[in-house]
Amino acid sequence: MEFAAFALFCAGVVASVLAKLPVLAALGFGFLIFTVYGMLKGNSLGSLMWAAWQGAKLSGTVVIMLLVLGVMTAAWRTCGTVPYILAVSCQYVSAQSFLLVAFLLNCLMSFLLGSSFGTAATMGVACMLLGSTAGMDPMGLGGACLAGAYFGDRFSPVSSCAALVREITGTTLRENMESMARTTLLPVVLTCCFYALVGYSSIPSSVDANFAEVFSQEFLLHPVLLLPAAFVVILPLCHVDVFKTLVASTAAALALAFIVQGTSPLVVLNECLLGYSSQTPDIAVLIDGGGIASMVEAVLTVGLSSSYAGIFNLTGMLKHVQKPFQNLARKTTAYTGALTISVLMAMVSCNQTLALLLTNQLGKSLEPNPGKLALDLEDTVVVISGLVPWSIACSIPLAVLGVEAGALLFAPMLWLLPLQGLVLSALRKRGKIEGQPMTTLTERRAFAGAGRRGSADGDTGEDSPAS
Numbered sequence: 041m042e043f044a045a046f047a048l049f050c051a052g053v054v055a056s057v058l059a060k061l062p063v064l065a066a067l068g069f070g071f072l073i074f075t076v077y078g079m080l081k082g083n084s085l086g087s088l089m090w091a092a093w094q095g096a097k098l099s100g101t102v103v104i105m106l107l108v109l110g111v112m113t114a115a116w117r118t119c120g121t122v123p124y125i126l127a128v129s130c131q132y133v134s135a136q137s138f139l140l141v142a143f144l145l146n147c148l149m150s151f152l153l154g155s156s157f158g159t160a161a162t163m164g165v166a167c168m169l170l171g172s173t174a175g176m177d178p179m180g181l182g183g184a185c186l187a188g189a190y191f192g193d194r195f196s197p198v199s200s201c202a203a204l205v206r207e208i209t210g211t212t213l214r215e216n217m218e219s220m221a222r223t224t225l226l227p228v229v230l231t232c233c234f235y236a237l238v239g240y241s242s243i244p245s246s247v248d249a250n251f252a253e254v255f256s257q258e259f260l261l262h263p264v265l266l267l268p269a270a271f272v273v274i275l276p277l278c279h280v281d282v283f284k285t286l287v288a289s290t291a292a293a294l295a296l297a298f299i300v301q302g303t304s305p306l307v308v309l310n311e312c313l314l315g316y317s318s319q320t321p322d323i324a325v326l327i328d329g330g331g332i333a334s335m336v337e338a339v340l341t342v343g344l345s346s347s348y349a350g351i352f353n354l355t356g357m358l359k360h361v362q363k364p365f366q367n368l369a370r371k372t373t374a375y376t377g378a379l380t381i382s383v384l385m386a387m388v389s390c391n392q393t394l395a396l397l398l399t400n401q402l403g404k405s406l407e408p409n410p411g412k413l414a415l416d417l418e419d420t421v422v423v424i425s426g427l428v429p430w431s432i433a434c435s436i437p438l439a440v441l442g443v444e445a446g447a448l449l450f451a452p453m454l455w456l457l458p459l460q461g462l463v464l465s466a467l468r469k470r471g472k473i474e475g476q477p478m479t480t481l482t483e484r485r486a487f488a489g490a491g492r493r494g495s496a497d498g499d500t501g502e503d504s505p506a507s
Contacts, residue, residue: 064344107335109198109286110312112286112293118308121269130167185437209400216414231456314332382458386425395433396422420458
């Protein structure tokens with residue numbers, strides 16, 4: 041019966057994609073299917089709704105963070121932070137280096153915004169416009185922008201995705217970022233080399249666009265506008281909580297909107313709610329967006345997806361589904377099992393949030409260590425969702441950038457991250473390299489403490505147990 045329920049859910053997802061319905065329609069259909077399944081298993085409707093509510097509550101922190109992010113991204117546009125970053129970063133770019141620069145600029149913007157959608161709609165659109173003036177291949181440029189957009193979606197301290205991984209695995213953002221830093225380096229370096237080789241082997245042309253002149257029609261551009269972005273970079277390094285970082289950055293942006301741009305409080309309030317909207321077409325196409333309204337669908341998606349977890353826990357629905365993946369993990373590695381789950385979940389769920397929650401539910405039995413599970417999730421399902429053309433995690437950025445799914449071939453970082461983990465896990469199992477490194481700060485402290493206790497035991501002449 042479990043497989044029949046999942047088959048119906050997959051059919052509903054496929055139907056919604058073909059009919060071009062919102063992903064919420066597919067999620068609502070899935071909620072109905074899993075509720076009926078629970079009732080057929082003998083659970084009352086009331087107990088199922090309570091379980092769904094308990095599951096949805098797990099995303100409470102993420103929902104609040106999404107709403108604050110909506111306000112922050114609108115405030116950054118209103119005060120001129122996003123226009124200033126675009127104007128400065130795109131001033132000194134040559135066509136031959138542009139693929140590499142576009143990737144790095146989108147990495148920077150996504151690290152600051154924590155959103156692949158927001159990055160694609162700002163820096164991504166700007167890079168596509170610049171590239172089109174030089175006659176560059178839109179597929180290659182679109183792939184570079186998409187890969188850069190997902191850098192921060194996975195690795196930014198203000199990413200809602202990183203916050204959700206932290207919540208569902210019971211880990212901390214600092215520990216997760218330490219772990220991700222180690223697995224990020226090689227794929228990013230190889231991706232940079234790829235874009236450099238492709239760019240410098242192309243026919244030279246010129247990139248001609250003056251964004252400073254465009255934005256100066258509505259904004260006073262000054263370096264002080266970088267202050268909100270500086271908060272996002274500096275405060276997490278000072279161990280300031282992510283939520284407090286977002287609030288501080290938003291407050292700085294609102295103050296700059298009032299003081300530097302002279303925007304009235306009513307206009308700022310309206311834009312924080314509904315998003316920034318420019319009356320100048322050249323500016324509107326580059327930076328319109330943000331606001332709480334832009335996060336409504338994401339909030340509903342996260343809440344409804346999280347409710348599935350409560351139903352699955354009550355009904356034990358995933359226990360039977362887990363067995364094939366557990367067998368695969370035993371024959372290969374836990375990472376291989378997690379990677380297989382993430383590919384399937386990303387393909388059938390059509391959104392990153394549900395794919396992440398389902399992979400976590402199924403993957404916990406494969407990798408009981410929360411820190412390692414969090415890293416596996418970040419290195420698999422988070423980026424793989426961006427490689428599924430019919431998933432909104434991929435289709436929306438591609439639509440915003442104005443390119444087809446072929447651009448995915450030019451986003452090597454999204455391929456290299458999961459492949460790197462697959463190779464390393466296989467080598468560890470064969471003993472070619474050392475075993476899985478201690479993933480979190482907590483694990484290393486525990487190891488150090490065990491070492492000190494072992495030394496103390498040795499001083500008293502007692503034997504320590506073999507590890």
